[in-house]
Amino acid sequence: MSEVKKRSKQSISTDKILESEEKKAKEKASPNKNLPLRILSRTVVIFSLLIIVYMSAKDRTKIFAKQTEVIPGKGLIIECSSEYMKELDEYEGCAPKNCKRYVTDTVISTKEADELLNMAKRGLKHGGSLGGASILDLHSGALSKGSNFVNFYKLKEMKNIFDQNDFNTFRVVKDKIKYAIAHHFGVQPTKIYLTYPTFFSEISTKKAVTIHDEYWHPHVDKESYKSFHYTTLLYLGDYNIDFKGGQFVFIDSNYNYTVEPRKGRLSMFTSGAENLHHVQKVTAGVRYAMTISFTCNKNYAIADPGVEKYIS
Numbered sequence: 413m414s415e416v417k418k419r420s421k422q423s424i425s426t427d428k429i430l431e432s433e434e435k436k437a438k439e440k441a442s443p444n445k446n447l448p449l450r451i452l453s454r455t456v457v458i459f460s461l462l463i464i465v466y467m468s469a470k471d472r473t474k475i476f477a478k479q480t481e482v483i484p485g486k487g488l489i490i491e492c493s494s495e496y497m498k499e500l501d502e503y504e505g506c507a508p509k510n511c512k513r514y515v516t517d518t519v520i521s522t523k524e525a526d527e528l529l530n531m532a533k534r535g536l537k538h539g540g541s542l543g544g545a546s547i548l549d550l551h552s553g554a555l556s557k558g559s560n561f562v563n564f565y566k567l568k569e570m571k572n573i574f575d576q577n578d579f580n581t582f583r584v585v586k587d588k589i590k591y592a593i594a595h596h597f598g599v600q601p602t603k604i605y606l607t608y609p610t611f612f613s614e615i616s617t618k619k620a621v622t623i624h625d626e627y628w629h630p631h632v633d634k635e636s637y638k639s640f641h642y643t644t645l646l647y648l649g650d651y652n653i654d655f656k657g658g659q660f661v662f663i664d665s666n667y668n669y670t671v672e673p674r675k676g677r678l679s680m681f682t683s684g685a686e687n688l689h690h691v692q693k694v695t696a697g698v699r700y701a702m703t704i705s706f707t708c709n710k711n712y713a714i715a716d717p718g719v720e721k722y723i724s
């Protein structure tokens with residue numbers, strides 16, 4: 413009885429094998445029969461893969477700070493670059509608890525941003541690069557003009573273009589920023605110093621003429637300005653309202669994080685290689701911002717700019 417069962421099972425399985433082998437042989441004999449179906453299915457697979465690749469590439473840019481939202485405070489901790497940490501070992505009380513980016517819309521008021529914007533426009537009216545990007549540096553007096561720079565503290569027509577009230581506004585804003593850095597990065601406010609350059613920037617849609625107009629290249633601040641340890645950017649205008657394009661982008665290996673300028677928005681970050689970034693091209697309007705940076709190295713510290721800067 414059991415013998416019979418076994419045998420019949422065996423014969424069934426043998427039959428199945430034979431059947432499938434027959435099928436394979438048939439397929440081989442007529443290779444063209446299923447070809448359109450195969451092409452179709454492969455095309456579907458390839459297209460799906462392309463869509464996945466495309467979607468994942470698109471998803472790798474995140475908007476960290478939208479222009480339309482008011483951000484009390486938003487930070488992202490990142491790993492410090494080793495050179496940055498090594499350098500800061502020398503300066504007690506100045507190394508950050510963590511390297512990071514931190515954006516806040518509640519430290520600097522719209523009124524303060526407007527006063528600084530007014531200063532920027534008043535000063536830059538007397539200069540202006542032939543290309544798209546101009547600066548006005550409150551420390552050195554450097555003002556973009558044509559394809560070069562002049563020292564506005566020396567120019568007769570710019571004598572007293574900024575009065576002590578203007579410099580006071582700058583100092584109040586600078587002090588607020590200094591304490592904000594101390595608070596959010598866990599450093600001693602007495603161990604960080606305002607450093608140079610400290611400047612207004614104006615970006616228009618004009619085509620670049622000199623290398624100074626090429627603001628859009630990815631860079632590390634510590635490499636551009638060796639005095640910098642903490643970079644801060646204060647936006648004096650609104651993305652998508654006063655200008656288009658001009659977003660600030662932190663470039664990481666997995667994701668890019670965009671900061672959309674907003675009037676009075678303060679962006680603070682450690683100046684090392686952990687914060688590689690670039691500014692996207694401005695495509696309409698004029699973008700105003702201010703760079704106010706701090707150093708741990710007393711040798712790079714600068715005094716608050718004031719009316720005594722004018723050279724008569």
Ligand SMILES: *[C@@H]1O[C@H](CO)[C@@H](O)[C@H](O)[C@H]1NC(C)=O
Binds near residue numbers: 473630664665690
């Ligand atoms: C981030 O931006 C840079 C510069 O535009 C670009 O080269 C890079 O591919 C972007 N990375 C991601 C993950 O999207």
